[in-house]
Amino acid sequence: MMPSVCDPRGQPSAWVARFAPLVARGGAVLDVACGGGRHTRLFHGRGHPVTAVDIDLRGLADLADQPGVTLLQADLEGEVPVDLGGAYAGIVVTNYLHRPLLPRLPTLLAAGGVLLYETFAQGNQRHGRPSSPAFLLRTGELLALARDAGLQVVAFEQGEIALPRAAVVQRLAAVRPMPAPDLEGEPEPRPLPHA
Numbered sequence: 285m286m287p288s289v290c291d292p293r294g295q296p297s298a299w300v301a302r303f304a305p306l307v308a309r310g311g312a313v314l315d316v317a318c319g320g321g322r323h324t325r326l327f328h329g330r331g332h333p334v335t336a337v338d339i340d341l342r343g344l345a346d347l348a349d350q351p352g353v354t355l356l357q358a359d360l361e362g363e364v365p366v367d368l369g370g371a372y373a374g375i376v377v378t379n380y381l382h383r384p385l386l387p388r389l390p391t392l393l394a395a396g397g398v399l400l401y402e403t404f405a406q407g408n409q410r411h412g413r414p415s416s417p418a419f420l421l422r423t424g425e426l427l428a429l430a431r432d433a434g435l436q437v438v439a440f441e442q443g444e445i446a447l448p449r450a451a452v453v454q455r456l457a458a459v460r461p462m463p464a465p466d467l468e469g470e471p472e473p474r475p476l477p478h479a
C-alpha cells in the first residue's frame with residue numbers, strides 16, 4: 285500500500301481542476317484510490333455522478349448517502365480484479381500508483397472519455413516519500429501508457445515542483461479519441477483549458 289501523503293479535506297489538484305472541464309457534462313467519473321475524496325467532491329460539485337473507490341473510505345463518510353456518489357470499498361491490489369464498471373467520461377487518479385492497474389484504465393473510458401493522472405515520479409526519493417520505485421513513475425511512463433492505449437494526449441508534464449511541497453511528479457490529461465470524419469481520421473482537437 286502506498287504511504288498516505290494526502291490531506292483528506294485538501295484542495296483539488298490544480299492539474300485535475302484545470303482539465304476537469306474536458307470531461308463531458310454530466311458524464312460518469314471514476315475516482316481511483318480516492319482518499320478523502322477531494323476529486324470526488326470536485327466532480328460531484330460539477331454535476332457528475334462519481335464512483336469513488338478506495339480500500340479505506342473513512343474519509344468519505346459524509347458522502348455515504350449523497351445522491352450521485354457511489355462508494356466502492358475495494359482492494360485495488362488484490363489478486364482478483366475489482367469490477368470498476370466502465371464507459372466513464374472521466375477517470376481521475378492522483379497520488380496513487382499500482383502499475384498492474386495502469387493498462388486497465390483506458391479500457392474503462394467511453395469514447396471521448398478523459399484520463400487525468402498525477403502522481404510522484406522517479407527523483408522524488410530525494411524529497412522523501414514515496415521513495416520506492418513501485419510507487420514512482422518512470423520517465424515518460426504516462427505518455428507511454430497513452431501511446432500504447434491509443435489515447436490522444438492533451439497535456440503532459442514531468443518534473444520537479446516546489447509547492448505544495450518539493451516533489452517530482454508526472455501529470456497526464458488524455459482522451460480516448462473520437463475520430464473526426466472531416467480530419468482524415470485524426471481525432472477531434474480538444475479545447476485547452478487555461479493554466
Ligand SMILES: C[S@@+](CC[C@H](N)C(=O)[O-])C[C@H]1O[C@@H](n2cnc3c(N)ncnc32)[C@H](O)[C@@H]1O
Nearest residue numbers: 285289290317318319338339359360361378379
Ligand atoms: C496518497 S492517497 C491519495 C488519495 C487521493 N487520490 C488524493 O490525491 O487525495 C493514496 C490512497 O490510495 C489508497 N490505497 C492504497 N492502497 C490501496 C489499495 N490496495 N486499494 C485501494 N486503495 C488503496 C489509500 O487508502 C489512499 O486513500
